[in-house]
Amino acid sequence: MLKNIIILVVLAVAIFALTLFYKQSSFELTSQSLIVKTKQHGVVFPYNEIKKDKHSFSNVKLIQHTLKSGDEKLIYEVATVDGLYEFNDNPKEVVVKLFDAKNSISLFTNNGLEALQLTLANNSKVNLLLIQTDTKELHLLYGLSDKLFAQSVEQLSGMTNTPSIGAVALLEPLTKWSVKVNEIDGIISSIDH
Numbered sequence: 001m002l003k004n005i006i007i008l009v010v011l012a013v014a015i016f017a018l019t020l021f022y023k024q025s026s027f028e029l030t031s032q033s034l035i036v037k038t039k040q041h042g043v044v045f046p047y048n049e050i051k052k053d054k055h056s057f058s059n060v061k062l063i064q065h066t067l068k069s070g071d072e073k074l075i076y077e078v079a080t081v082d083g084l085y086e087f088n089d090n091p092k093e094v095v096v097k098l099f100d101a102k103n104s105i106s107l108f109t110n111n112g113l114e115a116l117q118l119t120l121a122n123n124s125k126v127n128l129l130l131i132q133t134d135t136k137e138l139h140l141l142y143g144l145s146d147k148l149f150a151q152s153v154e155q156l157s158g159m160t161n162t163p164s165i166g167a168v169a170l171l172e173p174l175t176k177w178s179v180k181v182n183e184i185d186g187i188i189s190s191i192d193h
Contacts, residue, residue: 025113027139038110043155059085074143085188086135098175108157125165143170
């Protein structure tokens with residue numbers, strides 16, 4: 001009995017220590033900027049919000065922020081699922097379906113943050129940062145020009161040779177959220193599946 005108690009105490013201390021020292025990546029939207037952080041690094045996008053839209057699709061709630069500075073326009077999306085649902089375990093798969101992409105290239109991942117370059121069905125190219133830290137919430141930032149994306153990737157990962165893909169300038173959000181895509185195409189699923 002004492003042996004079991006000691007094992008439980010050691011496990012509890014180990015779990016506490018892991019949560020204390022493990023820091024997930026995050027997005028933080030302030031009134032004047034969007035900050036993307038990893039445990040070691042961060043990048044600040046000084047943008048003003050020009051539009052905020054809220055959408056609801058049966059089991060998914062979505063907030064789309066349109067951010068602008070000069071000629072650049074970025075889209076920052078936060079999607080959350082209702083209690084008995086979760087996002088697909090593979091965020092890259094979710095992104096491919098949401099953008100109807102033909103191809104995706106992952107440049108780096110760090111504590112939940114991933115940098116992707118997408119080729120869409122119409123052959124246009126999109127740079128994207130995403131965070132899916134759990135199965136209930138997904139953050140997407142896309143529309144970054146090749147230059148801004150390369151600077152961001154270098155600051156966040158130290159990677160210096162980010163490929164230039166001729167990313168498109170955005171006029172509007174590109175994701176294809178819908179009840180069909182969310183539930184039938186497998187972006188989300190019931191927890192009791």
